[in-house]
Amino acid sequence: MLSVVTGGNGFVGASLVRALLDRGDxxxxxxxxxxxxxxxxDVEQMQIDVRDADSLEKAFAGADTVFHLAAVISIxxxxxxxxxxxxxxxxxxxxxxxxxxxxKRFVHCSSVHAFDLEYCGPELTETAVRATGLHxxxxxxxKNAGESQVRAAIVQGLDAVIVNPSGIIGPNDYxxxxxxxxxxxxxxxxxxxxxxxxFDFVDVRDVVAGMLAAERSGRTGENYLxxxxxxxxxxxxxxxEKITGVEGPRISMPISxxxxxxxxxxxxxxxxxxxxxxxxxxxxxxxxxxICHQKASKELGYSARPLFETIRDTYAWFEELMPGRD
Numbered sequence: 001m002l003s004v005v006t007g008g009n010g011f012v013g014a015s016l017v018r019a020l021l022d023r024g025d026x027x028x029x030x031x032x033x034x035x036x037x038x039x040x041x042d043v044e045q046m047q048i049d050v051r052d053a054d055s056l057e058k059a060f061a062g063a064d065t066v067f068h069l070a071a072v073i074s075i076x077x078x079x080x081x082x083x084x085x086x087x088x089x090x091x092x093x094x095x096x097x098x099x100x101x102x103x104k105r106f107v108h109c110s111s112v113h114a115f116d117l118e119y120c121g122p123e124l125t126e127t128a129v130r131a132t133g134l135h136x137x138x139x140x141x142x143k144n145a146g147e148s149q150v151r152a153a154i155v156q157g158l159d160a161v162i163v164n165p166s167g168i169i170g171p172n173d174y175x176x177x178x179x180x181x182x183x184x185x186x187x188x189x190x191x192x193x194x195x196x197x198x199f200d201f202v203d204v205r206d207v208v209a210g211m212l213a214a215e216r217s218g219r220t221g222e223n224y225l226x227x228x229x230x231x232x233x234x235x236x237x238x239x240x241e242k243i244t245g246v247e248g249p250r251i252s253m254p255i256s257x258x259x260x261x262x263x264x265x266x267x268x269x270x271x272x273x274x275x276x277x278x279x280x281x282x283x284x285x286x287x288x289x290x291i292c293h294q295k296a297s298k299e300l301g302y303s304a305r306p307l308f309e310t311i312r313d314t315y316a317w318f319e320e321l322m323p324g325r326d
Contacts (some may be wrong), residue, residue: 003062004028005093006050007070008043009035011177012109012168016067016208017043023212030059033069037174049088056097065105065215071146075178075280076266078138087142088149094164095153095160106160107215108150112225114143114164114198117287122288126164126223137280147223154221161218161254163211166227166291167284170204170310171317182276183314186240186248193251195233195258195277199286202228205311206303213300227291228304239311 003020007013008029014037020027021041029038032049050070060066072086091108098106104108112124116136120128131140147162154160173180179201185191210226218224231239237248262279269275296302 001064002026002028002062003067004060006030006059006066006068008045008106009037010034010069011037011180012165012204012207013067013069014038014066014174015172015204016169017041018172019208019212028059028063030056034267035174037172050093051085051115053093053097056093057100059320060094060101060103063098063101063103065107066094066098066103067107067109067211067215068150069109070094071109071143072109072139073178074139075137075231075278075284076274077280078142081104083138083142084145091146092149092152095150095158099153099156099158104159105160105215106150106153107161107211107218108147108160109211110147110162110164110165110223111140111143112166112227112291113137113140113284116140117284117289117291120289122289124225124291126225126295137283139165139280143192147311151221159220161214162223163207163214163218163296163305164223165207165210166202166225168204168207169201169314171313172204173314173317176318178274178276178281180314180318183240183311184318185276186237187244187246187315187318189246191249193253194237194249195255195285196252197255197258197280197282198230198232198235198288199285200227200230200288200291201236201264201307201310202226203305203307206305210296210300210302213296213302215233217300217318219299222299224296224300224302225291225301226296227293228310230288230290231307233285236307236311239308240315241314243308243312255282258282259286303320
């Protein structure tokens with residue numbers, strides 16, 4: 001069986017590639033970049049931008065399943081237009097190429113941010129209102145619009161299913177991701193303050209298991225929330241301290257104050273760098289509903305491991321990749 005993974009050099013993609021190899025698939029990675037995350041693995045790599053529709057048809061030739069993960073995660077809006085072009089045009093091109101190539105199954109990895117976190121109510125389910133208004137961050141709107149492109153391909157006959165993970169953390173985080181960097185900063189005592197906000201965090205290994213289950217058992221055209229556990233940032237810091245023995249930030253700032261300061265943090269950040277605190281990242285912490293994965297549990301057999309286990313394993317992996325500084 002040939003499985004194609006777009007964005008396979010990314011955090012989630014590299015974990016998915018390993019799982020596919022473990023089950024005996026031939027794997028073709030389609031990504032515009034290469035990273036150290038796949039070094040030594042027996043995979044075929046094609047350096048392709050998902051905005052190049054013709055190249056995607058070549059990349060999907062002979063594929064049984066396509067996992068579309070290629071995306072841009074942004075907490076700074078869309079200043080260059082890349083968020084829109086990759087997160088919306090990419091799924092459109094991938095869906096059309098999959099149809100042309102006769103792909104048997106298409107799994108689109110979206111995000112809980114495709115839903116309107118501000119207006120979905122205290123609990124988010126798959127029927128919640130979508131992120132469409134200008135009050136929603138550009139990234140959130142792009143993930144919803146990308147799903148619409150996949151649904152257009154479904155209408156044309158594509159057998160596709162959509163998964164929506166929450167905030168993903170876990171081992172094999174090579175770059176690291178922004179959440180991974182947050183854990184590193186907590187370990188290295190470089191996080192000056194914490195924020196009195198919350199979000200739902202999920203283990204990358206559980207997300208991968210959920211995607212494989214969706215490929216196998218998900219109903220065509222359906223969304224499945226792949227969430228974990230909703231924790232405050234204070235609770236995350238407590239878990240990090242318990243595991244590393246490093247005391248967390250003593251100052252915890254109210255979300256209302258951080259909301260006002262976030263634009264200033266963004267303006268003062270040197271060009272080419274992205275601060276952890278921006279208006280978009282604060283939006284996610286301020287509007288953080290309980291995210292229900294009951295549908296995924298019932299239909300896919302999905303489950304989420306304790307977050308303590310996730311953070312413990314993440315720190316163990318980081319210790320090998322980037323040992324803590326004294």
